[in-house]
Amino acid sequence: MIEVDRIHVRFGEGPGAFIALNDVSVTIGESEFFTLLGPSGCGKTTLLRSIAGFIHPNEGAIRLAGQDILSLPPFKRPVNTVFQNYALFPHMTVAENVGFGLEMLGRPRAEVTRTVEEMLALVKMTAMANRRPSELSGGQQQRVALARALAPKPKVLLLDESLSALDLKLRKEMQIELKRLQSETGITFIFVTHDQEEALTMSDRIAVMSAGKIRQIGTPREIYDHPRERFVADFIGDTNFVQAKLFADGTVELPGGARIRASLPKDAVPANRAVTLVIRPEQTVLEQAPEQAQLSGVLENVVYCGTDTHYHLTLTDGARFVVRRQNNPARPVTFEKGQRLGIGFDPQAAQVLEG
Amino acid sequence: MAKPKTFDTRRQAGFTAIAAFCFIVLYLPIVLMVIFSFNSGLALTSWEGFSLSWYVTAWHNEVVQAATIRSVIIATVATVVSTLVAVLAALVMGRGKPFRGRSAMFALINQPLMVPEIVTAVSLLVVFAWVKTTTGYSGLGYLILAHSAFCIPFAFMPVRARLQGMDQTLEQAAADLYASSWQTFRRVTFPLLWPGVLAGAMLAFVTSLDDVVITEFVKSAGQDTLPTYMLGQMRRNLTPETNAIATVLLVFSVVLVVAFFFVSRENHAKAQL
Ligand SMILES: Nc1ncnc2c1ncn2[C@@H]1O[C@H](COP(=O)(O)OP(=O)(O)O)[C@@H](O)[C@H]1O
Ligand SMILES: [Mg+2]
Numbered sequence: 001m002i003e004v005d006r007i008h009v010r011f012g013e014g015p016g017a018f019i020a021l022n023d024v025s026v027t028i029g030e031s032e033f034f035t036l037l038g039p040s041g042c043g044k045t046t047l048l049r050s051i052a053g054f055i056h057p058n059e060g061a062i063r064l065a066g067q068d069i070l071s072l073p074p075f076k077r078p079v080n081t082v083f084q085n086y087a088l089f090p091h092m093t094v095a096e097n098v099g100f101g102l103e104m105l106g107r108p109r110a111e112v113t114r115t116v117e118e119m120l121a122l123v124k125m126t127a128m129a130n131r132r133p134s135e136l137s138g139g140q141q142q143r144v145a146l147a148r149a150l151a152p153k154p155k156v157l158l159l160d161e162s163l164s165a166l167d168l169k170l171r172k173e174m175q176i177e178l179k180r181l182q183s184e185t186g187i188t189f190i191f192v193t194h195d196q197e198e199a200l201t202m203s204d205r206i207a208v209m210s211a212g213k214i215r216q217i218g219t220p221r222e223i224y225d226h227p228r229e230r231f232v233a234d235f236i237g238d239t240n241f242v243q244a245k246l247f248a249d250g251t252v253e254l255p256g257g258a259r260i261r262a263s264l265p266k267d268a269v270p271a272n273r274a275v276t277l278v279i280r281p282e283q284t285v286l287e288q289a290p291e292q293a294q295l296s297g298v299l300e301n302v303v304y305c306g307t308d309t310h311y312h313l314t315l316t317d318g319a320r321f322v323v324r325r326q327n328n329p330a331r332p333v334t335f336e337k338g339q340r341l342g343i344g345f346d347p348q349a350a351q352v353l354e355g
Numbered sequence: 356m357a358k359p360k361t362f363d364t365r366r367q368a369g370f371t372a373i374a375a376f377c378f379i380v381l382y383l384p385i386v387l388m389v390i391f392s393f394n395s396g397l398a399l400t401s402w403e404g405f406s407l408s409w410y411v412t413a414w415h416n417e418v419v420q421a422a423t424i425r426s427v428i429i430a431t432v433a434t435v436v437s438t439l440v441a442v443l444a445a446l447v448m449g450r451g452k453p454f455r456g457r458s459a460m461f462a463l464i465n466q467p468l469m470v471p472e473i474v475t476a477v478s479l480l481v482v483f484a485w486v487k488t489t490t491g492y493s494g495l496g497y498l499i500l501a502h503s504a505f506c507i508p509f510a511f512m513p514v515r516a517r518l519q520g521m522d523q524t525l526e527q528a529a530a531d532l533y534a535s536s537w538q539t540f541r542r543v544t545f546p547l548l549w550p551g552v553l554a555g556a557m558l559a560f561v562t563s564l565d566d567v568v569i570t571e572f573v574k575s576a577g578q579d580t581l582p583t584y585m586l587g588q589m590r591r592n593l594t595p596e597t598n599a600i601a602t603v604l605l606v607f608s609v610v611l612v613v614a615f616f617f618v619s620r621e622n623h624a625k626a627q628l
Contacts, residue, residue: 073530074530075531075532075533075534075535075539079531080531083524083527085522087527090525091546100534100542104538105533149532152532
């Protein structure tokens with residue numbers, strides 16, 4: 001559907017130029033909910049603006065349904081944007097805002113009116129049709145911005161941190177709303193966020209970015225369970241990193257000497273080398289007998305967090321390790337600070353990373 | 356709830372006295388001028404009774420009529436021309452690609468504010484005198500041209516301020532929604548710029564209407580505008596007729612300013628996001 005092919009974006013000239021996008025390639029499918037996830041300043045907006053046509057990449061190509069769109073100005077691209085600050089036209093009513101795109105496309109008045117009604121119903125804003133943007137709350141403006149961008153039925157909808165400005169409760173509502181709109185319209189959504197939880201719950205696939213590069217593309221499950229880089233593992237969810245050694249037979253030696261068959265990366269990793277294991281805190285359990293467990297450590301601290309309790313341990317090699325356990329009054333636990341405990345986990349849930 | 360004590364100029368010693376003094380210096384002469392426009396006698400300083408006779412005299416004075424018409428024609432054309440130029444210049448400087456000579460252009464537009472008016476007046480006199488003798492044309496064109504030029508910065512400043520305060524993503528949003536550059540300008544940029552344009556036009560109009568120095572130097576014989584007519588009266592014998600004309604001009608500009616205030620406030624309310 002949409003193919004971004006090795007684009008580079010530089011701001012400024014010569015050796016002092018800032019490289020905002022460095023060899024970025026991604027292919028996004030029809031009707032996909034695709035998320036660009038990464039910390040602030042990593043180039044998400046730049047990639048979105050390149051697709052919309054407000055930034056012209058220095059190198060590379062962007063194709064939509066096989067056709068190169070880089071030569072087209074923004075107003076000729078069948079792509080609409082929901083801007084980070086909504087950018088509603090303050091001098092027009094809600095209905096005029098929503099109808100603007102269709103009007104510019106030269107659609108007959110009757111069709112514009114009908115589509116505007118449809119769109120306002122879709123985002124539940126029919127009652128507000130004659131208000132001005134200044135008379136709406138943040139969440140309502142958000143809905144109008146969505147309706148305005150959806151009205152011309154674009155092939156691709158770009159959403160730049162669209163939910164970031166909303167408070168938590170409204171944000172959760174809008175997340176569900178967005179998913180509903182996406183499945184009802186079948187339009188491809190490219191959604192930008194720096195919130196990993198939002199990305200995991202909403203997306204069909206996620207591209208994790210940092211410093212102008214795409215680090216990994218995959219489904220939320222792939223990204224979470226099988227991160228390919230330390231950055232990805234660290235950025236998404238809470239993580240334990242454990243130093244280990246990989247052998248030629250594919251087994252991994254843990255601090256303390258236990259050997260396990262962990263999940264190896266797709267690309268072969270050279271054997272007999274130090275590697276890092278990624279182990280998620282909620283995929284581990286504490287055991288009273290340290291001798292039989294894969295890892296062991298001394299319990300340093302216990303932090304109660306309502307639904308969970310976090311157990312902070314120090315491993316034999318001095319590294320910190322967190323075990324998360326769901327609280328259940330029916331199964332009380334008796335771990336003492338300073339006690340040496342075993343840490344158990346499914347070997348396949350431990351992901352091997354190079355280095 | 357007690358308000359925290361902050362620095363407040365109004366509570367400083369002597370503030371009221373200074374404010375009152377400034378107020379008197381600025382407004383008392385105007386009040387006196389207005390009062391004496393209703394004087395029935397000839398004098399500007401001794402009150403002889405209330406009358407509207409000087410307004411009637413001014414109204415029927417053919418020289419005043421001609422000067423008024425001339426002033427309005429010049430101000431109207433100069434307003435249209437200078438506002439057009441100002442809007443184009445503001446757009447080129449605020450929205451166009453950065454280009455060489457942008458600051459030179461800025462300096463050019465603001466020339467009338469930086470060069471003393473008398474200098475501009477003398478240089479225009481010299482140039483126009485030469486053009487007059489070579490072409491033989493001695494109509495209102497010279498005054499209109501001069502006024503159009505010196506009104507540009509007054510029309511330019513509010514337009515530029517408005518454009519700088521405008522959210523550029525609105526124009527991008529329009530382009531994103533299939534509006535061509537022209538449609539974006541017509542449907543988004545211009546409506547949002549409009550209060551600035553209106554303010555600029557009003558400023559230009561008032562500036563032109565009020566001008567003495569350049570007009571005095573550039574005008575040919577029999578081309579008095581209202582202000583130069585009033586100046587001429589002073590050289591002969593000043594009567595309350597001049598007060599009456601000045602009062603009408605005062606009322607006109609106050610009405611203009613108040614009208615502008617309401618227009619811009621309404622627009623501001625509409626544009627608040
Ligand atoms: N017009 C520009 N000129 C110079 N640098 C820019 C410009 N736009 C963005 N950048 C820089 O490019 C980087 C990526 O920006 P952006 O794509 O907005 O990041 P994100 O949306 O991921 O937070 C940032 O470091 C930013 O400072
Ligand atoms: Mg951004």
